[in-house]
Each structure stands twice: as structure tokens, then as C-alpha cells.
Ligand SMILES: Nc1ncnc2c1ncn2[C@@H]1O[C@H](COP(=O)(O)OP(=O)(O)OP(=O)(O)O)[C@@H](O)[C@H]1O
């Protein structure tokens with residue numbers, strides 16, 4: 001079942017068009033990968049979905065409701081969360097307080113519509129032993145876990161993750177992919193993740209969307225997308241990036 005659909009979405013920054021006439025749907029409970037070269041419009045696309053930006057033309061519909069003009073907090077209130085490439089945390093407080101802040105914000109914007117117990121979030125993000133760790137002392141993978149945990153604490157139905165694997169080593173990538181998988185499996189939350197590491201995307205995603213110059217190129221299963229001649233050409237030999 002389609003949970004979010006974009007229809008003819010265009011995002012214009014002055015004379016520059018970062019997204020052009022994009023149309024596609026996100027299925028409830030799927031892991032959708034989004035890939036494309038630098039500057040293709042991936043982060044812009046995330047923001048148009050999560051409310052960091054409002055599409056210049058076209059529409060964004062979530063659970064049947066037109067949310068095109070909604071700001072980020074309103075969309076969070078409907079169950080749309082986002083994590084960022086550079087972890088955004090409350091660094092002066094502990095891991096537990098970061099999650100609590102997410103939960104309080106979630107209550108603020110959406111009432112008690114959906115409350116994921118913090119205990120479950122700590123378990124899923126494997127932060128159980130780090131509850132009292134000051135966030136400022138956390139390593140990169142832990143900071144990513146905290147950011148995901150805080151997003152989960154808002155009680156989302158869908159999470160948009162911008163380059164969640166950036167900066168992680170091979171072992172950490174395996175670990176974080178497992179966390180993301182568990183979030184989908186245990187909580188049924190839809191995951192949309194932008195990622196340059198196409199091999200990792202192929203492992204985790206049900207489908208992959210490719211965009212280039214802000215335009216739709218292809219949306220299909222990883223096997224089909226990553227073996228497509230046009231997609232390979234767009235990546236100019238980057239097909240085998242780890
Ligand atoms: N606020 C803005 N004002 C003007 N131009 C912008 C703005 N945000 C993004 N752009 C431009 O839109 C294009 C797409 O940017 P975006 O950050 O969405 O790309 P991306 O696919 O996420 O790239 P990367 O892989 O480097 O993260 C780029 O050319 C960028 O310079």
C-alpha cells in the first residue's frame with residue numbers, strides 16, 4: 001500500500017531547478033534506497049518529503065493527506081522523521097536525555113498518537129549500556145545510533161535517513177545496517193535511505209530509486225537497477241563502490 005506519493009514534484013531555488021517533475025510512491029513498510037551522483041538532488045528530495053523544504057510545484061501526499069505546504073514539525077506530528085548526514089545531537093547531555101528530548105518533542109507535535117517505549121528504542125539501537133554516556137563523548141557510530149533513537153522516540157511511521165553510512169568503516173556498516181533492518185522488522189517503520197554506498201544499499205533495500213540532475217531515472221529492485229546499463233553509465237564505473 002502506498003504510504004507517501006510524490007506527483008510532479010519540482011523544487012526551484014531561484015533560477016536553479018534542483019528537482020524536476022518527480023513522481024513516485026513509497027510503499028508502507030519498505031526499505032527504499034535513493035541513489036544518484038553528487039548534486040543529483042537526493043537531500044533536496046528528502047527535505048521536500050520531510051518538510052525542510054516545500055515543493056515549488058507538484059504534490060506530496062502522506063496517508064491520503066496533502067502535506068505539500070506543511071513545515072517539518074507538522075509532518076513530524078503526522079509521523080514523518082528524518083536523520084541527517086552529520087549527526088545532530090544535544091551534545092551537552094546524555095544518550096538517555098537525547099532520546100527523552102525526542103520523545104518530548106514527539107508528544108508536543110503529535111500527542112500520544114504513537115509511543116515507542118524508550119526501552120525498546122534502547123534495545124533496537126543497542127544503546128542500553130550507554131544510557132548515561134555524555135553524547136559529546138560518543139563515537140561516530142554511537143552518535144548515529146543516538147540520532148536514529150531520537151528520531152524513533154518521536155513515534156514515526158516513516159524515517160528518511162540521509163547517508164546513514166557515511167564515515168563508517170566496513171564493520172560499522174554491517175552493524176548499522178543490522179540496526180536499520182531491525183527497526184523495520186520490529187517496528188514496521190518505513191525507511192527511505194539516501195546512500196552512495198550502492199553495494200550496501202543493494203543488501204538492505206527492497207527497491208532503489210535513482211535520480212540524476214533532479215530527474216527520475218529508475219525505480220526497481222536492486223538487482224534490476226544496479227545492473228541497468230544507463231544507471232551504470234551515470235555512475236561511470238562507480239558501480240562497485242563498497
Ligand atoms: N538551498 C539551496 N539553494 C540553492 N541551491 C541549492 C540549495 N540546496 C541545494 N541546492 C542545489 O541543488 C542541487 C542538489 O543538491 P542536493 O544537496 O539535494 O544534492 P545531493 O544529491 O544530496 O548531493 P550529495 O550527494 O553531494 O549530498 C545542487 O546543485 C545544490 O547546489
Ligand SMILES: [Mg+2]
Nearest residue numbers: 042043044162
Ligand atoms: Mg546530499
